[in-house]
Amino acid sequence: MNSGSKAFFLVIMTIALFCGFLPQFMTVQIPYNFERLHVFLFNLCSGGSIILYYTIGKKRITAPVVFFIIISIIYAFFAFFNLYIPAMVCSFILASIVASIRIRRFGFIPGFFKKDVSVSEKFHQASMLCLSLGLVISTLVIINNEYLYLISMKKLVIDTFFLGFSFPLSLITMSLMFALIPEHLHIESHSLKEAGFWAINLGVIIFFLFILFEKMVAQLLISGMLFIAVIVIFFLYMRDGKAIQQKNFLTSGMFFLVMTAITGIAYIVLEFYPNRDPQIMKFLLKLHTFTSLYGWNLSGLSVIIRYNDFPIQLHSRRLIAFHWFTVLITAPIGAFSKEFAIAATISYAFILYRVFFSGPADHAISQKD
Structure with a gap:
């Protein structure tokens, strides 16, 4: 991936994080959900595009990925402003792009039951299938909730399904791990x-x-x-995975995934208590979100972006420690504090810069890191 593409993803991912903090900076009440931009810009615009780039397998971003990026950004803002008809049109275009790339690479029928297909490739196929189905299903939910009103359920809301766009990122990271x-x-x-x-x-x-x-x-x-x-x-993974530099990033990602699971379970447990503190619940939910998106998922996306560059000249252990500090402390507190929100955004941009733009390293440096 060239420097211009890396710079684009750095900017769009940083904006995505800041959108999660943006409501506390607003001086007037705005009837729009900034969480949608937070989720869309990272999961769909950045993550979805990077998955397509990895699936196509070219060193440079090709025309279908560029088209996906443009339409996904348009889709994000249509969804943010509750303009659902044009958003649905964009959604079907995006789903068609993903499906066409998936079929070209893997065929129409996924090879989930084939013995000669590796587990890494199965996770890759599942990621692509989940991305296209997520776009279609979220559109069907919009049609139901805004126009047809056929099914009435408390949790059958658009934002619940929008959160599902993080799952393809998780699956592609699993694919990278199993490939090792x-x-x-x-x-x-x-x-x-x-x-x-x-x-x-x-x-x-x-x-x-x-x-x-x-x-x-x-x-x-x-x-x-x-x-x-x-x-x-x-x-x-720890027992059998190849001891190469990518493993440092993905091992850190797995620890983030474990933390995501722990915070998710803790949140469900607290839901059983009627006198639970809303602020604690909010903090725990933010911690769960940050460890999932900007910890676990980012680890996989970072490896994909630098896939053809490893080993890279990077003190990865130091950066990983700073990454953890940002995700576990600075960012969650930033949901309550403007100062920490700014600090988390700057720290996150620095992490992305170091990961995306570190130069190549010789074998000795890569083993030391």
């Missing part, structure tokens, strides 16, 4: 990897259904099962 694990290295590895693939995908789908039907106990059980699946995957 050699096939059939241990007898039990293949079975555990296959089980991990189905546990993550089916688990998240079932969990989402339980959210819609407001089944709190079932949510807690499924989240616990997902947590166990993550731990098993983490064990396989």
